[in-house]
Amino acid sequence: MAVNGIIEIHNLSFFRGNRAIFKDIDVSIAAGKITVIMGPSGTGKTTLLRLIGGQLQPHRGEVQLFGENIAQLNRKQLNQLRGRMGVLFQSGALFTDLTVFENVAFPLREHTQLNDMQLHDRVLLKLEAVGLRGARDLMPSHLSGGMARRVALARAVALEPEIILYDEPFAGQDPIAMAVLQRLIKDLNDEMRLTSVLVSHDIAEACAIADRIILLGEGRVLAHDTPEALQTSTDPAVRQFMHGEADGVIPFHFPAPPLAEELLCDHASVADNRGGLQ
Amino acid sequence: MINLVSALGGQLLQRLALLGQALLMLLQSLRVLPGKHGLSRLIQQLYVVGVQSLIIMLVSALFIGMVLGLQGYTLLSAYGSEQAVGQMVALTLVRELSPVVAALLFAGRAGSALTAEIGLMKATEQLASLEMFGVDPLHRIVAPRFLAGLICLPLLVAIFSLVGIYGGHIVAVDWLGVYSGSYWGNMQQAVDFGEDVINGMIKALVFAFVVSWIALYQGYSCVPTSQGISAATTRTVVYSSLAILGFDFILTALMFGGA
Amino acid sequence: MHKRWIEISVGLMLVAGVVALLSLALQVSGGHLTRSADRYPIDALFENAAGLAPKAQVTLAGVTVGEVVAVVIDPQTLMAKVKMQINGEVNYLSIDSSASILTAGLLGEKYVGLTVGAEDEVLVAGDMIEDTQSALVLEELIGQFLLNLGDSN
Ligand SMILES: Nc1ncnc2c1ncn2[C@@H]1O[C@H](COP(=O)(O)OP(=O)(O)OP(=O)(O)O)[C@@H](O)[C@H]1O
Ligand SMILES: [Mg+2]
Numbered sequence: 001m002a003v004n005g006i007i008e009i010h011n012l013s014f015f016r017g018n019r020a021i022f023k024d025i026d027v028s029i030a031a032g033k034i035t036v037i038m039g040p041s042g043t044g045k046t047t048l049l050r051l052i053g054g055q056l057q058p059h060r061g062e063v064q065l066f067g068e069n070i071a072q073l074n075r076k077q078l079n080q081l082r083g084r085m086g087v088l089f090q091s092g093a094l095f096t097d098l099t100v101f102e103n104v105a106f107p108l109r110e111h112t113q114l115n116d117m118q119l120h121d122r123v124l125l126k127l128e129a130v131g132l133r134g135a136r137d138l139m140p141s142h143l144s145g146g147m148a149r150r151v152a153l154a155r156a157v158a159l160e161p162e163i164i165l166y167d168e169p170f171a172g173q174d175p176i177a178m179a180v181l182q183r184l185i186k187d188l189n190d191e192m193r194l195t196s197v198l199v200s201h202d203i204a205e206a207c208a209i210a211d212r213i214i215l216l217g218e219g220r221v222l223a224h225d226t227p228e229a230l231q232t233s234t235d236p237a238v239r240q241f242m243h244g245e246a247d248g249v250i251p252f253h254f255p256a257p258p259l260a261e262e263l264l265c266d267h268a269s270v271a272d273n274r275g276g277l278q
Numbered sequence: 279m280i281n282l283v284s285a286l287g288g289q290l291l292q293r294l295a296l297l298g299q300a301l302l303m304l305l306q307s308l309r310v311l312p313g314k315h316g317l318s319r320l321i322q323q324l325y326v327v328g329v330q331s332l333i334i335m336l337v338s339a340l341f342i343g344m345v346l347g348l349q350g351y352t353l354l355s356a357y358g359s360e361q362a363v364g365q366m367v368a369l370t371l372v373r374e375l376s377p378v379v380a381a382l383l384f385a386g387r388a389g390s391a392l393t394a395e396i397g398l399m400k401a402t403e404q405l406a407s408l409e410m411f412g413v414d415p416l417h418r419i420v421a422p423r424f425l426a427g428l429i430c431l432p433l434l435v436a437i438f439s440l441v442g443i444y445g446g447h448i449v450a451v452d453w454l455g456v457y458s459g460s461y462w463g464n465m466q467q468a469v470d471f472g473e474d475v476i477n478g479m480i481k482a483l484v485f486a487f488v489v490s491w492i493a494l495y496q497g498y499s500c501v502p503t504s505q506g507i508s509a510a511t512t513r514t515v516v517y518s519s520l521a522i523l524g525f526d527f528i529l530t531a532l533m534f535g536g537a
Numbered sequence: 538m539h540k541r542w543i544e545i546s547v548g549l550m551l552v553a554g555v556v557a558l559l560s561l562a563l564q565v566s567g568g569h570l571t572r573s574a575d576r577y578p579i580d581a582l583f584e585n586a587a588g589l590a591p592k593a594q595v596t597l598a599g600v601t602v603g604e605v606v607a608v609v610i611d612p613q614t615l616m617a618k619v620k621m622q623i624n625g626e627v628n629y630l631s632i633d634s635s636a637s638i639l640t641a642g643l644l645g646e647k648y649v650g651l652t653v654g655a656e657d658e659v660l661v662a663g664d665m666i667e668d669t670q671s672a673l674v675l676e677e678l679i680g681q682f683l684l685n686l687g688d689s690n
Pocket of ligand 1: 016021040041042043044045046047048090
């Protein structure tokens with residue numbers, strides 16, 4: 001099989017305990033495109049990003065980046081490869097002991113030989129792009145959630161990597177910031193020919209920005225197509241998700257025994273469940 | 279009966295596996311030499327682990343020395359040999375109390391802070407994000423903290439001993455009137471550098487190793503939630519204290535026990 | 538500025554630690570850097586060495602000049618043979634020196650006290666002191682005292 005995508009996933013299975021998060025999925029992500037991963041909460045979107053980043057090892061199957069199977073790389077090669085990749089974590093994950101400026105400078109200090117002047121300019125440009133140049137001397141604990149996420153975004157793109165993985169970049173942003181970030185991601189992608197993979201819940205915004213949408217559900221890839229194709233799809237699961245219908249074939253609930261069974265169970269075990277938060 | 283034995287065996291195997299994991303973490307973190315900013319990171323940690331523990335060490339050492347001076351004087355004057363109080367204070371401190379008390383304080387002050395810090399870094403995905411920048415968190419985060427612990431505690435123990443001896447001096451000589459010459463003279467007669475001071479330092483080094491290792495491993499392997507971190511911090515203090523007292527007995531038996 | 542303070546305070550702490558270690562070496566242990574450098578062995582035979590243990594001090598005119606390394610039985614004479622190490626610079630112990638086992642205070646430690654004799658020739662490594670006075674054994678003393686008390690009644 002010819003390798004054509006910059007990220008190739010073959011026959012991948014991944015388990016948490018006995019629960020299969022992914023069952024034999026195949027995904028091919030094309031270079032230079034914006035691919036949005038969508039799916040109900042808890043289906044494994046973050047997990048998929050971690051598998052791509054090599055932080056989790058698949059139980060079966062393989063992940064190829066730039067045509068190399070990452071499971072077969074040694075630590076040094078993997079670190080080199082990660083220098084060509086930027087990641088925005090769902091929680092931002094700023095380094096709490098560094099200032100905003102130093103956070104954005106971190107990947108540059110690690111992977112480039114820029115002198116102080118060049119580094120300074122580069123960091124300020126990135127911060128300007130997310131509208132936080134004025135916050136450069138603040139510590140992460142003094143930022144709001146949305147600001148922290150924007151700093152993390154600036155940090156993820158600071159190296160101008162070839163692949164960027166964004167885990168919910170728009171969560172917690174006001175409409176203006178959202179529009180700015182959308183444009184930023186799109187501009188980065190168009191100007192530098194980056195490959196962007198981003199996780200999002202917002203259908204309108206995903207359709208606006210995406211070249212391709214991957215819809216995950218129940219451990220499988222439900223659909224992988226252009227936004228237009230998905231919006232006109234006749235597949236019931238795709239329709240349900242794309243149009244935000246509460247009732248349909250996609251289960252909203254975390255796997256559990258039927259409700260009636262639990263409600264009718266013996267009440268002795270209920271007492272055991274008290275406690276928790278006090 | 280068989281169930282009991284197999285449960286015990288299972289427990290033992292589990293403990294051994296944990297120990298192996300902890301050992302692996304340590305070896306991996308120390309595998310590579312520090313990089314270009316290694317020194318400044320080490321200095322940062324020496325500050326956090328050492329300088330910030332200094333005050334509590336100084337105060338404790340002073341009080342312990344004063345108590346030893348007072349107790350020693352009362353005890354020894356019953357035999358008319360209160361001039362030996364210097365020797366008693368010095369030997370007690372140098373051989374036992376300084377390494378043990380300083381290490382216990384160190385576990386409570388610096389060890390618990392290390393565990394909480396690393397646990398929180400894990401919970402906020404900072405360790406994961408280091409990894410994604412191609413930086414090994416063991417090397418970047420764990421190694422400088424471990425080295426700082428290893429360097430600081432022996433020095434803190436030396437300071438502890440000296441301050442304690444001066445504390446004893448304040449009580450015995452300045453307050454109770456023991457002749458200063460016999461305070462120092464008896465001490466110099468009795469304390470041997472190789473046998474007492476160096477052995478005390480060896481204890482300090484062993485304790486430093488054990489406490490830093492426990493603290494870092496607990497942080498690194500904790501469950502990344504608020505309960506997980508608080509449980510790991512508690513474990514650090516409890517395990518470190520037990521390990522300090524246990525190793526102290528073994529080392530004392532090896533160094534001073536027997537002929 | 539914050540960074541400078543960190544560096545300075547860390548430097549001060551390291552210096553303080555090393556100074557503390559040095560003063561432990563010099564002031565507290567009185568510069569006894571090594572115990573076994575340049576010493577020579579001397580033996581002495583005692584009738585009774587009760588209470589004398591290895592590491593006990595060997596003194597001359599109240600000044601420590603060495604230490605006991607072993608107390609063993611001499612198979613020929615069935616007396617206690619006390620092996621001592623004398624500091625090298627104490628090279629003026631005449632061959633007719635005498636040794637006695639003394640007690641520091643009433644219940645204190647036993648130690649060996651040396652007294653120099655009149656001869657010009659000095660003791661060298663491996664020599665034996667002949668003129669010795671044994672340890673006082675408190676129980677024997679008390680026994681004698683009681684016996685005398687009984688006699689005089
Ligand atoms: N460390 C873990 N241990 C056990 N199970 C886990 C762990 N992390 C995640 N899971 C499980 O894996 C599943 C997928 O998690 P993941 O974080 O990938 O979801 P997600 O699709 O990113 O959801 P969201 O949109 O809410 O962020 C979840 O159902 C979760 O219960
Ligand atoms: Mg997620």
